[in-house]
Each structure stands twice: as C-alpha cells, then as structure tokens.
Amino acid sequence: MSRTAEIIKETEKYSAHNYLPLPVVLSKGEGVWVWDVEGNRYFDMLSSYSAVNQGHRHPALLKAVREQIDRITLTSRAFHNDKMGEFLKYLCQIAKLDKALPMNTGAEAVETAIKAARKWGYLKKKVKKDKAEIIVCENNFHGRTTTIVGFSSEFQYRDGFGPFTPGFVQIPYNDPSALKRAITKNTVGFLVEPVQAEGGVIVPKGGYLKETYEICKKNNVLFIADEIQTGFGRTGKLFCVDWEGVKPDILIVGKSLGGGLYPVSAILSRDDIMDVFQPGDHGSTFAGNPLAAAIGLAALRVTIEENLAKNSKEMGDYFMGELKNIESPHIKEVRGKGLLIGVEIKSSSETARPFCEHLKEEGILLKETHEQIVRFAPPLTVTRGEIDWALPRIKKVLCE
Numbered sequence: 001m002s003r004t005a006e007i008i009k010e011t012e013k014y015s016a017h018n019y020l021p022l023p024v025v026l027s028k029g030e031g032v033w034v035w036d037v038e039g040n041r042y043f044d045m046l047s048s049y050s051a052v053n054q055g056h057r058h059p060a061l062l063k064a065v066r067e068q069i070d071r072i073t074l075t076s077r078a079f080h081n082d083k084m085g086e087f088l089k090y091l092c093q094i095a096k097l098d099k100a101l102p103m104n105t106g107a108e109a110v111e112t113a114i115k116a117a118r119k120w121g122y123l124k125k126k127v128k129k130d131k132a133e134i135i136v137c138e139n140n141f142h143g144r145t146t147t148i149v150g151f152s153s154e155f156q157y158r159d160g161f162g163p164f165t166p167g168f169v170q171i172p173y174n175d176p177s178a179l180k181r182a183i184t185k186n187t188v189g190f191l192v193e194p195v196q197a198e199g200g201v202i203v204p205k206g207g208y209l210k211e212t213y214e215i216c217k218k219n220n221v222l223f224i225a226d227e228i229q230t231g232f233g234r235t236g237k238l239f240c241v242d243w244e245g246v247k248p249d250i251l252i253v254g255k256s257l258g259g260g261l262y263p264v265s266a267i268l269s270r271d272d273i274m275d276v277f278q279p280g281d282h283g284s285t286f287a288g289n290p291l292a293a294a295i296g297l298a299a300l301r302v303t304i305e306e307n308l309a310k311n312s313k314e315m316g317d318y319f320m321g322e323l324k325n326i327e328s329p330h331i332k333e334v335r336g337k338g339l340l341i342g343v344e345i346k347s348s349s350e351t352a353r354p355f356c357e358h359l360k361e362e363g364i365l366l367k368e369t370h371e372q373i374v375r376f377a378p379p380l381t382v383t384r385g386e387i388d389w390a391l392p393r394i395k396k397v398l399c400e
C-alpha cells in the first residue's frame with residue numbers, strides 16, 4: 001500500500017467523517033506550493049478557504065511566531081498582555097473603525113457580532129426584551145455553530161441539528177427591496193457577505209452593498225459585513241465593501257487574519273456599539289492571546305506592506321480574463337472579484353468534483369463549492385508566472 005493510502009486509511013478510521021477530502025496527503029508548503037508525502041508538488045488554488053492569503057509559511061509570519069514563542073504564548077484575558085493592544089490598534093487603523101473584539105474562529109466572530117447587534121438593539125434602539133430580529137440572506141455561509149446553521153438555507157447544514165435559535169429572518173440575496181420589506185421595529189441588524197463565496201462565488205450587482213447600507217442607515221439597523229473570506233485583499237480591495245465605499249457598523253474578519261498559522265478572528269465596530277459589552281458579557285479562553293496577537297499583527301503587516309489587495313486585483317483580472325477565454329463545452333459561467341473566482345460547470349456536464357480530481361492529477365489543488373462550481377482562490381502573493389504555469393493545465397482539464 002502507498003504511503004498516501006496508508007495514511008488515509010488510518011485517518012479515516014480515527015477521524016469523524018464530516019469531510020470528504022480529495023485523496024492527497026500534504027506534508028509541506030511554501031508560498032503557493034504544497035507537497036504531498038510522495039514528493040509530488042501542487043499549486044494550492046484553495047488557500048485553505050482564503051486563510052492562507054499570505055502564502056504558506058510566509059517568512060515574516062514564521063519570524064513573528066518564533067519570537068513570540070520564546071516569550072509567552074497564552075495569558076487568558078484575566079490579565080493584560082503586551083501584544084494584544086498593539087495588534088488591535090493596527091487592525092482598527094486599517095479598518096478605520098474604533099474598537100475590535102478578538103476571537104478565534106470565524107463562527108465565533110459571527111456569534112460575537114450577533115450578540116453585539118442584539119445587545120445594541122435592546123440598550124440603544126430600545127427593542128423589547130427578546131424580540132430582536134436579524135435579517136440574513138438566502139444561500140449564506142456564516143459558519144457551523146448551532147445558532148448560525150439555524151439561519152442557513154442549506155438543507156444539509158441544518159438537517160438533524162435542530163431546534164434552532166429564533167430571531168433570524170431570511171431574504172433573497174442581491175435584492176435591496178426585499179431588505180426594505182423585511183425590516184420591522186424589532187430589526188437590529190442585517191448580516192451579509194459582500195460576495196457569497198461558499199454559496200458559489202455569487203457576486204451581487206453593483207450598488208447592492210451601498211443601497212442596502214443606506215436602507216439600514218435610514219431604519220436604524222446595523223449593517224454587519226461578514227468579510228471573513230472576502231476581507232484582506234481577496235477581492236482586490238482591502239475589504240470587499242471598499243468597492244462601494246461602505247463602512248459597516250460591524251465588520252467581521254477571520255481566516256487570513258491568522259496568516260495560515262493559527263485561528264484569529266475579530267469583530268470591529270464603533271465605540272457606541274462596542275460599548276454595549278461590559279466585563280463578563282462575553283469572552284473566550286484563547287481569544288486575544290499573545291501568540292495570536294503576534295501572528296495577527298504580522299499577517300496584517302504582510303497584507304498591507306506587500307499590497308496584497310493590489311496584486312489580487314491585477315492577478316485576478318488577468319486570471320479571470322484568461323479563464324473566460326477558455327472555450328469549453330462544460331463552462332456555463334466564469335465570475336468573481338479579484339482572486340475569488342468561480343467557474344460554473346454546466347449541469348449537463350459532470351459535477352465540479354471530477355474536475356477537481358482531474359486538476360489534482362495535473363498538479364492543481366482546489367475544491368468544488370456546491371455541486372457545479374469550481375472555485376479558484378490562490379494565495380494573494382501569486383505571480384503572473386505561477387498563473388501562467390497553471391493556465392494550460394486548467395484549460396486541458398476543462399476542455400477534456
């Protein structure tokens with residue numbers, strides 16, 4: 001049995017089967033490249049769902065980790081540490097918001113945003129006790145906790161996991177008038193992804209964010225942007241809301257904030273909203289720990305100093321243009337923003353999965369999202385030469 005087969009067999013025996021990975025066992029990574037245990041090299045076009053925007057094992061991130069683990073790694077929030085403030089200051093400066101509340105995973109940050117919006121609703125908007133409503137979009141993806149899957153429109157995400165938290169209202173995505181109609185006196189927030197990445201790289205029409213933001217303003221409803229996947233340059237701007245000049249009331253970030261090394265997430269907001277949290281209201285043992293803060297700070301510095309948003313825009317435009325030029329009987333549509341690109345496979349062809357399996361054989365790793373969409377999301381450090389390496393291989397598989 002090959003080393004790959006052996007490891008997969010052992011893993012499958014001892015791991016819950018809540019994933020169906022491609023049959024490749026990775027053991028090394030650098031930049032956009034990863035290697036499997038057999039020594040084969042692959043181009044990572046998934047970037048761990050955009051958590052590795054800076055590329056694998058970025059030297060500045062490795063240096064930050066090494067320095068920090070030689071000092072202190074975990075303090076809990078029972079005490080101050082000398083890293084968290086510096087990290088949050090930089091995060092607030094680049095997001096142009098007053099305060100941040102650090103967490104670990106994306107789902108925790110979404111939960112934190114929900115708590116902030118509800119408490120703001122009761123304290124500031126004077127919504128009656130336990131009546132707060134948050135409006136969400138169909139086809140959303142905000143994480144996997146029970147509250148969050150409770151307002152998912154994906155049957156599988158919910159099936160078998162009820163009963164669910166009340167207080168969420170679903171409206172169609174990309175439809176500002178639906179938001180207008182759904183708002184009541186109890187509405188405290190509108191939670192939205194600027195591009196629905198997991199939902200199949202669904203890019204709303206131009207002006208959607210601005211228009212829904214203004215509807216929120218007019219009705220004293222918080223505009224809550226989930227930029228966990230779209231943030232930090234993925235769509236060609238530092239934040240995807242920057243495309244329309246929108247400044248969210250609550251901004252949710254995660255994934256590449258941890259630079260591919262460690263889970264680091266946060267919500268950012270204005271003082272008048274963040275002030276609803278009092279000592280004891282919310283917390284997490286690991287959130288804001290000095291190792292996470294050192295990594296988050298280094299991840300942000302790489303993002304800003306290497307101008308990853310600009311590279312994402314330039315490389316994204318080039319890559320998407322070339323993908324659009326591929327003449328394949330299987331492609332229904334190529335769409336995206338920056339380096340978040342979806343290729344929708346016609347339902348008359350195969351599903352997206354076999355295309356991903358064939359691309360693996362060609363040395364390119366990616367993952368389908370929903371049945372028919374192949375998502376291309378390389379690290380934002382990607383070069384033109386690396387894209388040119390991948391293009392003929394992608395073309396070959398998509399035209400077979």
Ligand SMILES: *Cc1c(COP(=O)(O)O)cnc(C)c1O
Nearest residue numbers: 105106107141142143226228229
């Ligand atoms: C990945 C993701 C989440 C959840 O993040 P986890 O770290 O997996 O909990 C939430 N929202 C969006 C838009 C995401 O892409």
